[in-house]
Amino acid sequence: MTMTEKLYDGDSYITEFECKAVDLYTTGNHICLILDRTAFFPEGGGQTSDRGWLNNMNVENVQIIDGKIIHFVENSEENVKKLEIGAHLAGKIDFKKRFSDMQQHSGEHIFSGIVHKLYGYNNVGFHLGSEVVTLDFDGEFSEEDICKVESLVNKAVWDNLEIRILFPTDEELKTIDYRSKIEIEGQTRLVEIPGVDMCACCAPHVRRTGEIGTVMVVGYERYKGGTRISILCGERALTDIRHKLNENKKVSVLTKAKQEETSAAVERLLEENERLKYEIVGLNRRFIKDEAERISPSDRIIIFDSRLKDKLLSDFTLSIMDKATCFAACFCEDREIIRYCIAGKSTDLRPLAKKLNTKFSGRGGGRPEIVQGSLAAATEEGLRAFLNAEC
Numbered sequence: 001m002t003m004t005e006k007l008y009d010g011d012s013y014i015t016e017f018e019c020k021a022v023d024l025y026t027t028g029n030h031i032c033l034i035l036d037r038t039a040f041f042p043e044g045g046g047q048t049s050d051r052g053w054l055n056n057m058n059v060e061n062v063q064i065i066d067g068k069i070i071h072f073v074e075n076s077e078e079n080v081k082k083l084e085i086g087a088h089l090a091g092k093i094d095f096k097k098r099f100s101d102m103q104q105h106s107g108e109h110i111f112s113g114i115v116h117k118l119y120g121y122n123n124v125g126f127h128l129g130s131e132v133v134t135l136d137f138d139g140e141f142s143e144e145d146i147c148k149v150e151s152l153v154n155k156a157v158w159d160n161l162e163i164r165i166l167f168p169t170d171e172e173l174k175t176i177d178y179r180s181k182i183e184i185e186g187q188t189r190l191v192e193i194p195g196v197d198m199c200a201c202c203a204p205h206v207r208r209t210g211e212i213g214t215v216m217v218v219g220y221e222r223y224k225g226g227t228r229i230s231i232l233c234g235e236r237a238l239t240d241i242r243h244k245l246n247e248n249k250k251v252s253v254l255t256k257a258k259q260e261e262t263s264a265a266v267e268r269l270l271e272e273n274e275r276l277k278y279e280i281v282g283l284n285r286r287f288i289k290d291e292a293e294r295i296s297p298s299d300r301i302i303i304f305d306s307r308l309k310d311k312l313l314s315d316f317t318l319s320i321m322d323k324a325t326c327f328a329a330c331f332c333e334d335r336e337i338i339r340y341c342i343a344g345k346s347t348d349l350r351p352l353a354k355k356l357n358t359k360f361s362g363r364g365g366g367r368p369e370i371v372q373g374s375l376a377a378a379t380e381e382g383l384r385a386f387l388n389a390e391c
């Protein structure tokens, strides 16, 4: 079994290449191909694999399994017919995804290198998926620390430094100070960003730091005794900031505030909202007092009113219960359900609540003289008919 030549190792800008299928097998949904040479970077070290095409077949995934680079294409009848050991294939990688991955990964090296230089922390976890890139450090940062690192990282981007890939001998390696997350077997591949970082890594990188465009910290949190920092680089940073600016613009239009002053406007709105809530509570108190006075005595009183929200429902029911010889039952429709409160002193109301819950898919209960709950399948007509037959 010959090893696949890794074209991406030496040149991360090879997008098209010729190759030969040296082995293949099928597993359920996929045909698994081993090539004599490939520009497809397989998943590894926290980074997802390249995507692309072999002839006109989609390469959906690339993995290293038992030391072999496996290309996954769809197991269709058509593809099976086209493929055989020894077949010559034209490979093409999805360079839009690859370039975005390179921007993120090179940005991550600069970030981790600067953090290591300034604070001595190690990057102990790295994830490069399709959205944010997360970096886990074994130390804590203040907000100022993060701003400082972010500025220095962007300075290194604008310095447009050449990123070099080195394959040192074991002797040379002993004299080089470099970061390395794991012990790598065989030839060590080093990624050097002059004056910023030296790190063992097998992934493709941009040629010069300027290609990263920008590096933005979009979040950070305490994580496993250290800190998880989320970053976005290049086009992903642009897409993200564009989306957030657009959201802010909408808030600015809605609040009629300048885009630079939206948070103060939202704060004012929330304060106003709080004040209105208090006002409504006061008004409702007055309303139930007036309403309760207008109700004439009866054996049973049944009220439906959508204003009887929250605690008002029981307050109102209690304020009119003395006018009913049997019970006072109040209902308030609240979105999909009907909330109820029934109060009275002549009988134990708990069996009534139980029947109500059974008949109208409800739940609730209480004390002998007051029961409360909610009903999922009830109508005003149904409830009136039911209660008029009770007591």
Ligand SMILES: [Zn+2]
Binding pocket: 045, 105, 109, 199, 200, 201, 202, 203
């Ligand atoms: Zn790396």
